[in-house]
Amino acid sequence: MTAAATPATPAAAAAAAYPVVRRQLDRDDMVMRAGLVVLIGWMLLTLVLPLWTLLSKSFHNQNGEFVGLANYLLYFSTPSLFDSVWNSLYVSVVTTVIVLPLAFVYAYALQRSCMRWKGLFQALALIPILAPSLLPAISLIYLFGNQGFLKELLFGGSIYGAGGIIVAQVFYCFPHALMILVAALSMADGRLYEAADVLGASKTRVFFTVTLPGAKYGVISAGFVIFTLVVTDFGIAKVIGGRFNVLATDIFKQVIGQQNFEMGAVVGFVLLLPAVVAFAANRITERKQVALLSARAVPLEPKREPRRDWLLFGFCALVGGLIAGILAMAAWASVVTRWPYNLALTLKNYAFSEFDSNGWSAYWNSIELASWTAVIGTVVVFLGAYLLEKTRGFAWGRGIAQFMAMLPMAVPGLVLGLAYIFFFNARGNPLGFIYATMTILVVNSVTHFYTVSHLTATTALKQLDGEFEAVSASLKVSLLRTMVRVTTPVCLPAVLDVSIYLFVNAMTTVSAVIFLYSTDTKPAAVTIINMDEAGFTAAAAAMAMCIVATSAAVKIVHLMLTRRFERTTQAWRKR
Amino acid sequence: MTAPYLRIERLVKQFGAFTALKDVSLEIFPGEFVCFLGPSGCGKTTLLRAIAGLDIQTSGRIFQAGKEISTLPASKRDFGIVFQSYALFPNLSVAANVAYGLVSRGVAKVEIQTRVVDLLQLVGMPEAARKYPAQLSGGQQQRVALARALALSPGLLLLDEPLSALDARVRAHLRSEIRQLHQRLKVTTIMVTHDQEEALTMADRIVVMNQGVIEQVGTPSEVYRTPSSAFVADFVGTTNFLPAVVSAANQVRYAGIDLVCELDVRPGVGHDITLAVRPEDIAVRGVAAGTPNAFPVRIADVEFLGAFCRVKLAVEGGEAPIVADFSINLMRDLGVGVGKDMLIALPPEWLRVFPRAAQLP
Numbered sequence: 001m002t003a004a005a006t007p008a009t010p011a012a013a014a015a016a017a018y019p020v021v022r023r024q025l026d027r028d029d030m031v032m033r034a035g036l037v038v039l040i041g042w043m044l045l046t047l048v049l050p051l052w053t054l055l056s057k058s059f060h061n062q063n064g065e066f067v068g069l070a071n072y073l074l075y076f077s078t079p080s081l082f083d084s085v086w087n088s089l090y091v092s093v094v095t096t097v098i099v100l101p102l103a104f105v106y107a108y109a110l111q112r113s114c115m116r117w118k119g120l121f122q123a124l125a126l127i128p129i130l131a132p133s134l135l136p137a138i139s140l141i142y143l144f145g146n147q148g149f150l151k152e153l154l155f156g157g158s159i160y161g162a163g164g165i166i167v168a169q170v171f172y173c174f175p176h177a178l179m180i181l182v183a184a185l186s187m188a189d190g191r192l193y194e195a196a197d198v199l200g201a202s203k204t205r206v207f208f209t210v211t212l213p214g215a216k217y218g219v220i221s222a223g224f225v226i227f228t229l230v231v232t233d234f235g236i237a238k239v240i241g242g243r244f245n246v247l248a249t250d251i252f253k254q255v256i257g258q259q260n261f262e263m264g265a266v267v268g269f270v271l272l273l274p275a276v277v278a279f280a281a282n283r284i285t286e287r288k289q290v291a292l293l294s295a296r297a298v299p300l301e302p303k304r305e306p307r308r309d310w311l312l313f314g315f316c317a318l319v320g321g322l323i324a325g326i327l328a329m330a331a332w333a334s335v336v337t338r339w340p341y342n343l344a345l346t347l348k349n350y351a352f353s354e355f356d357s358n359g360w361s362a363y364w365n366s367i368e369l370a371s372w373t374a375v376i377g378t379v380v381v382f383l384g385a386y387l388l389e390k391t392r393g394f395a396w397g398r399g400i401a402q403f404m405a406m407l408p409m410a411v412p413g414l415v416l417g418l419a420y421i422f423f424f425n426a427r428g429n430p431l432g433f434i435y436a437t438m439t440i441l442v443v444n445s446v447t448h449f450y451t452v453s454h455l456t457a458t459t460a461l462k463q464l465d466g467e468f469e470a471v472s473a474s475l476k477v478s479l480l481r482t483m484v485r486v487t488t489p490v491c492l493p494a495v496l497d498v499s500i501y502l503f504v505n506a507m508t509t510v511s512a513v514i515f516l517y518s519t520d521t522k523p524a525a526v527t528i529i530n531m532d533e534a535g536f537t538a539a540a541a542a543m544a545m546c547i548v549a550t551s552a553a554v555k556i557v558h559l560m561l562t563r564r565f566e567r568t569t570q571a572w573r574k575r
Numbered sequence: 576m577t578a579p580y581l582r583i584e585r586l587v588k589q590f591g592a593f594t595a596l597k598d599v600s601l602e603i604f605p606g607e608f609v610c611f612l613g614p615s616g617c618g619k620t621t622l623l624r625a626i627a628g629l630d631i632q633t634s635g636r637i638f639q640a641g642k643e644i645s646t647l648p649a650s651k652r653d654f655g656i657v658f659q660s661y662a663l664f665p666n667l668s669v670a671a672n673v674a675y676g677l678v679s680r681g682v683a684k685v686e687i688q689t690r691v692v693d694l695l696q697l698v699g700m701p702e703a704a705r706k707y708p709a710q711l712s713g714g715q716q717q718r719v720a721l722a723r724a725l726a727l728s729p730g731l732l733l734l735d736e737p738l739s740a741l742d743a744r745v746r747a748h749l750r751s752e753i754r755q756l757h758q759r760l761k762v763t764t765i766m767v768t769h770d771q772e773e774a775l776t777m778a779d780r781i782v783v784m785n786q787g788v789i790e791q792v793g794t795p796s797e798v799y800r801t802p803s804s805a806f807v808a809d810f811v812g813t814t815n816f817l818p819a820v821v822s823a824a825n826q827v828r829y830a831g832i833d834l835v836c837e838l839d840v841r842p843g844v845g846h847d848i849t850l851a852v853r854p855e856d857i858a859v860r861g862v863a864a865g866t867p868n869a870f871p872v873r874i875a876d877v878e879f880l881g882a883f884c885r886v887k888l889a890v891e892g893g894e895a896p897i898v899a900d901f902s903i904n905l906m907r908d909l910g911v912g913v914g915k916d917m918l919i920a921l922p923p924e925w926l927r928v929f930p931r932a933a934q935l936p
Contacts, residue, residue, distance in 0.1 A: 018585050023631040026648040299709065467662035470629050473649035474656045475676030475727060485675075486664045 023393075028479040032391040036401055039384050043404040045431070046447045050419035051411065057422055058265035071266045081250060081263075085270060088246045091162055092230040092274070095169040099177050099226050102170075104219065106319055107181035109312035112211070114304040116313060122182075123559065124320040127327055129175035129501075130551030132508040132525045135544040136171040137239035138537065139329040140164055147340050160242030168236045171326055173229050174319075176452070177222040179501070183456060183494065184218020185211075187463045190300035203308075221455055224278040225409070231274055232412030234511035235525075239532060247271045248511065251414045255515065261418070268415035276410060327548070334542035350546075355539040356527045358519070363546055365517075366507050366524040369441050373506035377446040377453060378499040382491075385457035386483060390469055409451030413511030416448050421515055436518035448512040449505045453498045460494035461487070492565055500558045504551045578641065580605040580763045581626070581731065586635035588621050595621040596632065597787040603780075606761040608754070610774035613784035614810065619767045620735060622784070626765065627733055628652045640730060655724030659736040661716045663708040663723070669695070670704040673722045680727070694722040697756065714745035721753070725760070732757075734766040738773060750777055771811045775799065783807050805929040808851045815897050817850040818931065827928070830893040832870045836926040847931040854885065856925035857899040859909060862918050869920040872897065874913050877906075886911065888919060 025033075061067045075081050109115055110122055128136065143150045144159035157163070188211075196206045212219075234248040241249060247267055254264040337344045353359030388402055408416070424435045434440045464487065472482040488495065510525045517526055524543055532540040579602035588596040596618045603609050611619035624630040626637060628649035636645045644652055663672050670691050677687045695701050698718040708716050717737055724732060737753070738746045754777050757764050768774055774781045775795045783790045783798060783806075791803040802808035805816065819829040825838050829850055836850070862869050872888035875896050884906055887896040899919070901911060909917070 018587075018634040018636065020634050021632060021636075021646050023628065023648055024646045024651070026650045028650060029648065465660055465662045467658045467660060468664065470627070470649065471656065471658070471662050471723075472675075473629070474627065474652075474654055474724070474729075474733075475679075476650055477676055477679045478650075481679055486666060489666045490664075 028391075028473075029393065031478075031480065032387060033394050033397070035383065035387050036391075036394060036397045039380075039387060040397060040401050040404070042380065043401065043447075046443050047404060047407060047411070047416075047450075050416070050423035053422040053426065054265050054268060054415065054419040057262055058269055060262060062260070062262060071262050075263065075266045075270070080245070081267070084245045084247050084250050084267075087162070087244060088231050088248075088271075089274065091165050091169065091246065092227045094166050095173060095230045096223055096226045098166070098170050099173050100219065100223055102319060103174055103177035103181050103222065104215075105312070105315055106174075107178055107185050108211075109316050110182055111185040112300075112302050113309045113312045114302050115309040115316070119559070121316045121320050123555070124323055125178055125316075126175045126555060127323055127548070127552070128171050129179070130504055130508070130555060131172075131327070131330075131548045132510060132528060132544055133168070133172045133233050133235040134239055134510065134525070134528050134532070134540070135330050135548065136168040136326050137164070137236045138333070138532070138541050138544060139326045140168055140240055141537070142329050142333045142339065142541075143326075149340065158242070160240060161244040164240040164242075165236055165244065165246070168240055169230045169233065171323065172233070172236060173226045174323070176229055177226050179497065180222040180225060180452075180455070180459075181215065181218050183459055183497070184215040184221075186493075187460075188214055188300040193300055218459065220281070221459075224281065225452060225455075227274065228278055228409050231271065232414075232511070234412070234414055234514070235529070238529065248412060248414055251412075251418070252514070255414075255418060261422075264418055268412065268418060271412050271415060272410055278410065330541045330548075331545055333538055334545045336538065339538065349536075349538040349542040352527070352539060352543060355531050355534070355536040358522050358527060362522050362527045363524045363543070363550075365438075365521050366547065367550065368438060369445065369513075369521075369523055370503045370506040372438070372442040373445040373449075374499045374503035376442060377449065377502040378495060380446060381450060381453040381498055381502075382457050382488070382495055385454050385461055386487065389458055389461040390483075390487065391479070392469075405454045406451055408447055408449070411448070413448050413509060414514065416444060417512055417515035420444055436516075436521070438521050440516055441513055441521060441523070442506075444512055444516055445506040445509065446502070448509070449502055453501055456494055456498050456501070457491070460491040464490060493562060496558055496562055496565075500555060503554055507547055507551050577604055579603060579638075580607070580640060581765075582638040583622075583626070584636040584638075586622065586625060586632045586637070588618070588625060588630070589633045595787055596625070596635075599635070599787075599789055601782060601789065601792065603763060603765065605763055608757050608764045608766070608777060608779045610778035610781050611765065611767045611784060612771060612774040612781050612811070613769065613790075615769055616786075617784040618787040619769075619782075619784050623733055623735055623765060623767050626731075627654055627656060653729055654731040654733050655727065655729035656733040657717065657720045657724050657735065657737045659739050661708070661713075661720045661740075663716055663720055665708050667707075668704065669700070669706050669708070669711070669719050672708070672719055673726055675723060676727045690726065691722075694726055695719075697725070698722045699752065712745075713741050714749055717741065717749065721756075725762070728762075730763065732762050732764040734764065736767055736769070739768070739770070746773075753777065775811070781811075783810065785810070802851070802927065805849055805851065808927060808929070813854055813898065814851045815854065817852070817897070818894065819848055819850045821846045821848055830890050832890075832892075834868045834921060834926065835923045836868075836928060837923065838928060849929045849931050850921075851927040851929060852897075852921050852925060854898045854900040856922060857888075857897065858920040858922055859899075859901065859905060859917065862920045864918070866918075866920045867923055868926075869918050871916060872919055874911060874915045874917065877911065877913055884911070 058071055059066060059068060061070070106125060110118055140159055142148055144154055144164070145151070148159070192210050193206065196210050201209065232248060234252060237246045237249045238252065247270060251264045251267045254260045254267060333339060334349050335345050335347065337346045352362070356362065384401065384405060388398055388405065420440060423429065424432055424440060426432070434443070468482060468486060469479060472479060508525055510529060513523055514526055514529070517523060524547055528540045528543045531543065581603040583599060583601040586596050586599040587594065599622060611622060613619050621630065625632040628644070628647055631646070636643060638644065639653065664675065667675070673691045673694050674687050677690060682690070691704065692701070695704060698721050700715060700718050700722070703711060703715065703719065708719070711719065738749055741749065750773060766777065778795055780792060780794055781798045782792050785806050791798055791807045798807060798811055802811065808814040809816070817829050819827040819834070821838065821844050822828040822833055823844060825835060827834050827836060827848060827850060834850070870890070872890050874886055875889040876887040878885040883900050883902050886899050886901050888899055889896045905911070
């Protein structure tokens, strides 16, 4: 700091006789700095450099000659391309506005009420996260499509287009928002509520002065996450969008359809704009966030209140019922012989080798991909979030890392995938050997799902007392040990959430991997698209069901683990 | 005189353009209990965190036990710390919290156990070993935090507003216990507080701070009896500030009355000064027309405070009434009541003179 060289006051000037001191670094500082350098290096390799390669591609023509903004000018002067911008914004905003209140009330019911069957409702609401985004789209086609049995409800309207996209997106985004809001509502200081109660504040007032401010950060994050998910999702628009073009499908058309990589790069960078806004807004709210759960806070335990509990029960039953309905439709479709003519039940749609050359091996590829993503991703994300939240000094390094941790949320899977092609397939890249292997799929998935995981971990870390590290230092205990003994156990629920989030997303993602798989590593979700395109919609539904079942099984194990942890290691939460 | 245990030399701390500590120097002696007292934002916590190495100073030097520690990280310094928020590890039992530093030292298990039992005994919590922090009251949690801070037998104990989050009764109780604990262990202790009562009752010496500078360092009675500035006189205890003018050598004029006082301050005749006198120092008994500094007042208001009364005395020609504390005894003997005229005196030895600030505190 140069502040002492240009003193702000006469007193400081007098003291300038003494030189500015710099704190010596101890082992913790070294470990922390080394960790941050590794983190930055990882993010440069897996995110920034690929994106940079992509950016430079958008300024070149197909022969590799630099053409400046020519590609961009062409893009903005072609209405068929440019209209997609408005289409994307429209479906994203509408979906966000619908999902946010639904998810908040649902999360509130799960965390702050004593309604029945909370476990069931939680599981039910998380089902969409277990499914590829293609599943609700396929279900809606069976329900309201040209041969759908509820088609009459649309009064001649068509499910193909904006309406279908929005309905499917609501289904798909709901659990993503719910996860963040549940986390935001899970930690609260019970004494605040007791205080408000004693002060005679009405229920509504308590809600608006205690509950909502406490969860504000979560609500805002959830809003950005939904918005960005919709803007960047590819599967739903591909299956049910019809002639309603959005940015994500445009990229696919440019790259796969017309082999116009340069224009694909341009569309990708247009897609980054809304995400940059989301990033900036998120940073501003983050700055206002303070630790809500100090070490002396008393965890809140909801009290019984029949009228409220039953109202919330009714709400959850309705939302949960709709989710179950959409899922059941896909399940039914997967075992029907020939919709809608022959409704006899059959398992022949599950004989995937009849419909796709990879058959069941695609399914096992997905399992492998998801497992590695969960393990590697959780370690990287939690360590990264810890380094950024709980250590001091090295400000510029942390600033860079923080920025890069938020960036993936802004990068659609398709764009990242495309960037990986350009970067890892480039001649002379020493890392080129991972191209077309499982490794590149894992690295891509970890990077693609980094931000939400990072936010989940950060939210949990923020809620810890800020003086734990100071106390450790005074007790001569290394940061690493405090991280292992205190920080991680206290954040264990969040750590588990992150790992499951990564597993399930890697299992269900289409957009992140569609440009990167090879014939040996083709994941299950991609075969859904392939089979749907080839007209084997029932087989596509069947594969979607396999993914859902797998993710659900993993999720159940997760729930059981969480419950056990709650009983053993989390006993301290009870008063 | 013994060598200081902690020596702070010309400490400056800047946060951007804001200077939180302006050239602070201080010496603390072995076994002392020192309180940093001041309003919020005065720099007392900043100074404590600099001593701990948690937020290092911008410039200046710190010596502890004869060694320079100016640039050492917190983990290399010798101190135990207790925070206002307790900062107990919520997932660890009380025993594990207390043993936290011992375990990484590689102390033998049996030894740790004995030490934890001893420490919990020391802070009066022998039953709590197996409980978790959330199961304890605030006062109990702070005792555990204290035991944890003492576990490694640090040479310096730092207390950052340890009692501020507690209710009054617990606070008063814990106050005397910490004091007793200190007398038993004789560990050099620094406590940050904004509560003057806490500082007066607990400290061997008080460091009064304001706006990043040390206003006064002294024993509680020195700080109270002979405040070195109007700020200290006002912040510690209650004081009447009377605007006056120097009228002669060792004489000032207040509200048309000439008062004798020790003018150890420099201003010459005609200068504006502020006269300070504590409410309990105002004399009534035995005051007659010839008593030095005697003048007539009328009782404007009486506030009953149990053991004594706070009485407002209107002075003819004075802007604000003078506040005096009269014992119940005195009230009874003199038949003090609102509207009564009486003679009071401001004993010269209890008058303090300060330069007139732009605005009285």
